[in-house]
Amino acid sequence: MKGRMLFIFNPRSGKGQIRNKLMDIIDVFVKGGYEVVVHPTQGAKDAEKIAKSMAEEVDLIVCSGGDGTLDEVVTGLMEIGANVPLGYIPAGSTNDFASSLEIPRDMVKAAQDIVDGHLFSVDVGSFNEDNFIYVAAFGMFTDVSYETSQDLKNILGHLAYVMEGAKRIFDIKTYHLCVEANGEVHEGDYIYGMITNSHSIGGFRNLVGNDVEMDDGLFEVTLIKKPKNPLELNEIIAALINAYDDTNMIDAFKANSLYIHGDEAISWTLDGEFGGEHKEVRIKNRKQALDILINS
Structure with a gap:
């Protein structure tokens, strides 16, 4: 036994x-x-x-x-x-x-x-007093998962997430934030941000790069700035699809802890579920904190 x-x-x-x-x-x-x-x-x-x-x-x-x-x-x-x-x-x-x-x-x-x-x-x-296993995110599309009904998720799968987000592609809200990590401060007007420990997000691979290790004590951080014209939008899309960071429109780096704050409370999603509204958040990586059984 x-x-x-x-x-x-x-x-x-x-x-x-x-x-x-x-x-x-x-x-x-x-x-x-x-x-x-x-x-x-x-x-x-x-x-x-x-x-x-x-x-x-x-x-x-x-x-x-x-x-x-x-x-x-x-x-x-x-x-x-x-x-x-x-x-x-x-x-x-x-x-x-x-x-x-x-x-x-x-x-x-x-x-x-x-x-x-x-x-x-x-x-x-760890996210303030909460926890997450693979992604904490804010901004564009982050409310897609919890605004899409369970039945819609079941029927459409990945397309449920994409469809809900696409409805509002032209109604983009920006967030002026300071992101402190690795002794540096990243400040800007962002439409989307994610702190991840995963090879895929929303079922799409490559969005977080190719050198992801889930036990290294580091998050992959992706902060997308607001595009001012179609050219910058295409630059962002190309960078995400092709998993390269040679663009000024995206701040991408690794970190084991972050302090994120701004002038207003913003909605967050934790592992695809609503994570509350927060004016400031402290995120820390708890290295190798969970033992999981796998056979790969």
Whole structure:
């Protein structure tokens, strides 16, 4: 017997596909030597609550859902300082974290990889009093995920994010911010910013560069300035698509901590979910703070 497992799953994520796979997944875990406690989430923050309440009673926690479900579980574990390992079975329309760790989209295969896998320690971000696993962002498109209904996410997948953002492409708000990192100050009028620990964002690779390591204690920081004309807009798009930073329109660098402040409170998204409005934020990288089972 390997031990006791808490299996948390979001029954609505990814068109509810886990309902057809649930028995097969549990069978994999039982055959792998686990006593399995199953908990379907009952609403917002439920995954966080159950992870916190049972972390000391189990040897492993596995969660299945989108990035939001994963974020809830990780937040719960970080808040209580639990060191229980985590397994992840992706089920959402966009799973940046799973993609970065090469976790299979096939749910039964992902379950088997958890049984057969090894521990890999990934960085976790702290954001004021909150936590995030792979991205904290503000500005253009960052409210797309939580303004797009769950059903729309299920039906359209990646296109749901793009479509909602494209509706407002010509209504761009700017934020005058000071970003302090690495002993330097970056000040400007930005339309978008993201602090990431992932190989892909919104399902799109290359947006954060090609030299990403998820256990190096460093974030990839991308700050996009407001384009003044179509030429500058095309310059930004080309830089993002081709993953190069040879443009004055984007401030891109690595950092293990940041202090970001401005004249107004701005909305943030943490792992694709609404992260509140903040006038100033302090972000720190908690190097290798989470042990996750992978088989890659």
